Amino acid sequence: MKALRSLSCSLLGSLCFVSGGLYSQQTENPSWNGVPDLQGVYSIATVTMLERGEQFGGELVISTEQAAVVGETGASYLDNLVSNVGGAESQVGGYNTFWMDPGERMAVIDGEIRTSIIIEPEAGRLPWAEGALRRIFSSMRGQQALDGPEVRPMGERCLVGFGSSGGPPMLPVLYNNHSRIVQTEDYVMILAEMNHDARIIRLKDSQHKEMQKWLGDSIGYYDDDTLVVETTNFHAQESFRGALRHFFYLSADAKVTEEFSRLDKDTLLYRFTVDDPAVYSRAWTGELPMNAVEDRIYEYACHEGNYALPGILAGARRQELESEFGLPGQ
Template sequence: MMNRQKPTFAALSLAIALISTQALAQDDLPRTPDGKPDLQGVWSNATLTPLTRDRELGETLVLNADQVRAMEGGHQEFLEAEYAASDPDREPGAGAQGGDDGDTNDGYNEFWKEVGDRIQVINGEPRASIIVDPANGQIPFAGDPRARFARAPGAPAANDGPEGRPLSERCLISFGTHSGPPMLPVMYNNNYQIVQTEDYVMILAEMIHDARIIRIDDEPMPHMQKWMGDSVGHWEDDTLVVSTTGYHPQHTVFGASENLTVTERFERVSTSEIVYTFTVEDPTVFSQPWTGELLFNAKSADEPMYEYACHEGNYALPGVLAGARRAEAEAANP
């Protein structure tokens, strides 16, 4: 079982983090032989900071110490309850503590998850959401977003066959947009390895072992559709700027269309941090471009990133489809 320490004196730890980050930002950053900031290494973007902001916070982007303490402490209390010993006398189907809390219906219990245990701090600011623009911290969908996620005419239904199952379930690409772009944290394995040369930057996501190759100072490949899009980068002073278009039509990023463009900025601000900024644009789906900021934290040099071993046609897939056929048979012959 994981050993997690309860976050105490949150304000003090936050202040220490701010001081250390500011001090490191004044140091000379690691650079490659061609003089560019060295982005190489293994990084994690796990954080308790959500993508979209709690609507009760409105346009409040920066949290105060009490809010940080409540969010981090609340998560720790949740974990402690999840890790508590189960009631051996509970009724079948009941939760771990005997109540109907639904935890037995969860495909993963908390032991397998790793969402981070801290609110991210960028530019000295504890953030209430990853999204910084629009000011309300929400994705600015144009119209009803459900229309963008509806099944396309003629496309297989979820249980018609393997082709109808989600891409992540088929181990073709990670769930959410963890592999990117934009590269967002998910419930576990929020690790990336960056390898950099003068002409290429490769970002390997642990989830599904997705590797994205960014060509430096190149042109987009016309009519090229890739799972993670076609990424071309260039350096603006010490910031790597990457533009991605040409996503595979089956990989819908927040319901976006073929008009999607994602622009990313990688700025190494200290020896242990990269500030990752992304802007999502698709005028046919979003009422305006929207931007997020995320902190990538360096992992220890002696901590390798292990392969996430996933394979298409995993053991659950035949069971899912067999169950669907059984349900159809029972409906046809009640």
């Protein structure tokens, strides 16, 4: 269930854009049990995409006026989706846009309006290794989307969230962009709203477990005021991270290093680096603000009472019979 949104700033409010940058870095950060206190509920919703669009001319930072145009474009996109819902029969598999909550403004870090989550390479684009995309799509070509439930997307099967919402790295999607951080002496837990993904980060361990997990195997430590998390051993079926707002790939041996630090009393800086030589020509790094919200995260009841999948698979079997034996369609 989508958490209720707190009052958010308008994209056109320039003061709202730079509020994070006005916070004095000399302000003492809150601590918990001798370590930085990062606990709370946060939102990573933003209209800033993972990769930088060509319309920004390679620039990482843009002006308030330029950002306003981007915001209006995003609003028009959702308005068009809403207008298409009424009247004519909606597209099968479509979403009710009432529940979409992609964010209302671009990511702002230190007063800078960012055009992409990726900051390295400087171009703001994924540094695919030569032939990597061809190999990825070739490996997927033999799987038919309706062969069985095992080849349906992980999010559709309620195993993990859509795209890379649960991380690592954690990235915004069209809705359910909240997460909750809980700290103990031995662990840090990050609960993603989407699909109720809970990632348990071990603090008193230096060796990764051999078992592959949906969200990888995470160990962490504190470096001054920063929580550093290193994750590897990703489940092979969760390699493809695709959503409307981002697309990338992680091999099972990829390593993701995350850094959580406080920008101000209401904002965390989330920085991550993906190192995966099997897929990318170099490591790539991204940054996102995690904005504190007063909302609570409610239960994510995934597909309760959903009887569509058996019907979808049965329909596919019927189509196969019609094709093989020349049976008339129903």
